Amino acid sequence: MSKLYVTAETYHGIGSLEELKKIKGKKAIVVCGKGSVQRNGVLDRALSYLKEAGIESTVFAGVEDDPSVDTVMKGAEEFKAFQPDWVIGLGGCSCIDAAKMMWVFYEYPELTFAEAAVPFSIPALRDKARFVAIPTTSGTGTEMTGLAVITDREKGVKYPVVSYELTPDIAIIDGDLCKTMPKSVTAHTGLDALTHCIEAYVSNIDDNYADALAKGGMELIFDNLENVVMNPTDLVARQNMHDASAMGGFAFTNSWLGIAHSLAHQLGGMYHIPHGCANAIVLPNVIRFNSKVTNRYNKLAEACGLNTAEEFAQKIESLRFNIGVIDSVSAFGVDKATWEKNLDYIATNALADPCTGFNPRQPSKEELAQLFQACYDGAKIAI
Structure with a gap:
């Protein structure tokens, strides 16, 4: 017997970003990179749709390429202060992977990175928040996966963190977000x-x-x-x-x-x-x-x-x-x-x-x- 692991809801097609209008909740934190989604207007559109949904939102910006353990832990602290019930990774793979791991340490602040990096060891998520992945690059497929890759800068090593708990609840596959x-x-x-x-x-x-x-x-x-x-x-x-x-x-x-x-x-x-x-x-x-x-x-x-x-x-x-x-x-x-x-x-x-x-x-x-x-x-x- 085999079991298929899938994102619960997948919206795809030009203009599908508007599906953000339909999510139900109180607070969302949007995790993004260092500027492209701000410059091309995608972040503003996402925040506008969340506002239409009646959701209060804030932004954690500045995720670097090959996101680091330090960035993940910093984001988790901001999650703790804001207490979102939705986590939204908006951007390339780095942003979505970082958002996944921030989500883990938001739900389990006592967990260490070494513990989380053990394959299939992350405890059950979704007690505090659910996850939306909105990729703006067409490469990693992280919006469909139970995987996040985080870099330990001191050791010069990339750690693939593997757990089906990391599979997003919603994926929005809108090709219009990639044209820049x-x-x-x-x-x-x-x-x-x-x-x-x-x-x-x-x-x-x-x-x-x-x-x-x-x-x-x-x-x-x-x-x-x-x-x-x-x-x-x-x-x-x-x-x-x-x-x-x-x-x-x-x-x-x-x-x-x-x-x-x-x-x-x-x-x-x-x-x-x-x-x-x-x-x-x-x-x-x-x-x-x-x-x-x-x-x-x-x-x-x-x-x-x-x-x-x-x-x-x-x-x-x-x-x-x-x-x-x-x-x-x-x-x-x-x-x-x-x-x-x-x-x-x-x-x-x-x-x-x-x-x-x-x-x-x-x-x-x-x-x-x-x-x-x-x-x-x-x-x-x-x-």
Whole structure:
């Protein structure tokens, strides 16, 4: 028997932000980033809709990229002072992930981050508040998942916090909110969504529902990502990418991910490579590594009119090139001496990453180090 975990209510389509008018409650705190939703008017629209719903609201702004433990704890203190019954994550993945964890420590102030980071250990939420996720980037699918990624700045490590308690109560998937994304963010987040769809499809958890959404999301991304990078105001393509991101999120919250994410988490935590970019660097070589033990990539290749896993990996490399995303860690500017000094450390951490356990081929630390090295050099693996 399997159980599907889903966001209770999902509204999608251009203009669906207006659904905020219909929620019932007294107080809402909106968690957002450092300025984009303020500049483009999305925050004001959200606050206006909450006012129409008769809900008093306040804003916690300033969540950084790769949100830190410190930011999460600071937000939890503001939650305690305001006492909301709705928490609204508005923005990119960083904002929504930070809001999820602020919510955890608002409901359980005695909990430590170390305790919360143990997979599936977060106690039952919703005693004080419920959660709305409103993404403004089309990448992580966090609005559909029981996952939040938080960075420990002192250790240089990203922690994926895993608990189905974190799955939002409401997700609003409005492609109109994404039209002001810069090209680089559109490209990186789109490749992140693609990685989610592919890794969910090939994971060692077999789920027909997740597979259908993973494959469908992948097809939408291949059909729309290059166009939306070049034509950012194409709202049909924007909504297709936003839907694909949510579909990937649904898929991987039920089937989970693999070592592309294990590697990418380390590249982001140690070198601050944007998450989607890191995924795009490592994904083709991960496909080559895993294809020795699974034919699932061949099925995805067939959906694209291709024949082999290698052709599928090359299709991803071509898309990556066409939308202007780098193909190696060295191209990001990480010098060789720094890389060599940290290689064993990041390979050790990648092996311990929760995503590694769901990969179709179980790697050794040495194999992960080889993968890392090939991705640093921009070379194809020979494992």
